[in-house]
Amino acid sequence: MKKIFSFLMIVLVCAFVSACSSQTKTESKADSENNSITPKPNVEVKAYKEPLTRVGEKATHPLGIFVLNQLSEPNTKIEVSPLHIQVERIKIVQSTEVSDLGKYNLKERGLNTEKMNVIQLTTTLENTSNQSLDLGKGPIKTLILSSGEQVKVSKMNADPKDRSLKAKEKTKFTLICFLSEAPKDLKYVEVITDVVRDQTTKKEVSPPKTVEIKM
Numbered sequence: 352m353k354k355i356f357s358f359l360m361i362v363l364v365c366a367f368v369s370a371c372s373s374q375t376k377t378e379s380k381a382d383s384e385n386n387s388i389t390p391k392p393n394v395e396v397k398a399y400k401e402p403l404t405r406v407g408e409k410a411t412h413p414l415g416i417f418v419l420n421q422l423s424e425p426n427t428k429i430e431v432s433p434l435h436i437q438v439e440r441i442k443i444v445q446s447t448e449v450s451d452l453g454k455y456n457l458k459e460r461g462l463n464t465e466k467m468n469v470i471q472l473t474t475t476l477e478n479t480s481n482q483s484l485d486l487g488k489g490p491i492k493t494l495i496l497s498s499g500e501q502v503k504v505s506k507m508n509a510d511p512k513d514r515s516l517k518a519k520e521k522t523k524f525t526l527i528c529f530l531s532e533a534p535k536d537l538k539y540v541e542v543i544t545d546v547v548r549d550q551t552t553k554k555e556v557s558p559p560k561t562v563e564i565k566m
Contacts, residue, residue, distance in 0.1 A: 403417065403419035403422075403442060403444065404419075404422075405419065405422075406419050406420065406421065406422055407419065412446075413450060413452055413453075414446065414449065414450055414452055414453035414456065414467060414509075415446035415448050415449040415450045415453040415467055416446055416447075416448040417444040417445065417446045417467075417469070418444060418445055418446070419442060419443075419444050420443045420444060420445055420533070421441075421442070421443035421534075421536070421537060421566065422440070422441070422442055422443075423440065423441045423442075423537075423564075423565075423566040424439065424440050424441075425438055425439075425440075425441065425564050425565065425566070426438070426439055427562070427564045429542060429544060429560065429562045431490075431544050431547055431557040431558075431559075431560045432479065432557060433478060433479045433480035433482075433484065433547075433556065433557070434476065434477070434478060434479075434484060434486075434490060434516070434544075434547050434557060435476070435477040435479060436474050436475075436476055436490055436491075436542075436544070437474055437475040437476075437477070438472055438473075438474050438542070438564055439473050439474060439475065440471075440472070440473040441470070441471070441472055441473075441540060441564070441566065442469075442470070442471040442473075443468075443469070443470055443471075443533075443534060443537065444468075444469050444471065445466060445467065445468050445469070445533055446466065446467040446469075447465075447466050449464060449465070449466065449467045453467050456509065456529070457529065460506060460507060460529055462529055462531060463531075466533070467529065468529070468530040468531070468532060468533045468534070469509075469527055469528065469529055469530060470494065470496070470502065470527075470528050470530055470534075470540070471525065471526065471527045471528075472491070472494075472525070472526040472542075473523075473525050474523070474524045474525070474526065475521065475522070475523055475524070476490060476516060476520075476521070476522055476523075476524045477516075477520075477521040478516035478517065478518060478519060478520050478521070479519070480518060480519075480556075481518045481519065482518055482549055482550070482551070482556075483515060483516065483517050483518055483549070483550035483551065484515060484516045484547055484548070484549070484550055484556070485515050485547070485548040485549065485550045485553065486513075486514040486515055486516065486545070486547060487513065487514070487545055487546070487548075488504070488505050488508065488511055488512070488513060488514065488545075489504060489508065489511075489514055489524075489526065489545065490514070490524070490544055490545060490547070491504050491526055491542055491543070491544055491545065492504055492505070492543050492544060492545035492559060493541075493542075493543040494528065494540055494541070494542060494543075495540070495541035495543070496530075496534050496537055496540055496541075497534075497537050497538040497539045497540070497566075498532075498534040498535065498537060500530060500531060500532065500534065502528050502530065504526070504528060507528040507529045507530070508526065508527070508528055509527040509528065509529065510527065515550055537566045538565070538566055539563050539564060539565050539566055540563075540564050540566065541561055541562070541563050541564075542561070542562050542563075542564060543559055543560070543561045544559050544560045544561075544562075545559060546558060546559060
């Protein structure tokens with residue numbers, strides 16, 4: 352009887368040890384898997400927040416490290432009814448520390464990759480009509496700088512995409528375009544708007560317009 356009792360105790364102890372060992376291995380495996388998970392790098396480009404407010408100031412951007420060379424706040428309204436474009440700020444910035452992403456963008460546009468020169472227009476767009484408007488790739492077609500450079504927005508726009516405005520919609524719009532060279536002390540920028548069309552019928556509702564904005 353004692354032998355049977357001893358045998359049963361041995362079996363129970365072995366079963367208990369085996370269960371503990373199995374649990375330890377499972378926990379160890381789970382810990383190992385958790386430790387092996389490495390965080391993925393954050394490659395999402397963050398929204399640009401216009402940090403540059405004073406000439407000479409520096410700011411980091413996914414395209415590079417930029418310096419503000421010229422700043423103007425004309426607050427000029429361009430009326431191509433029913434579309435109103437309020438040009439609030441114009442900035443000229445340059446980067447001599449261009450990121451790989453920045454170099455890729457410059458190369459795609461046939462520009463020198465050693466330096467990046469950019470013009471930025473901060474605007475507010477307003478649709479004053481009761482119909483939706485088709486703005487194509489944007490409400491501005493061409494920029495003509497007092498330095499002589501003509502900027503074709505469809506090619507040099509850093510964020511080219513189709514744009515539209517709903518009836519009575521008002522929204523912020525920042526246009527960032529690459530330049531072929533650094534403009535020195537701009538006196539003015541001529542803005543040539545693009546054709547504005549009805550979103551539904553695609554009929555022209557306002558033709559292009561040229562407005563000179565003094566810096």
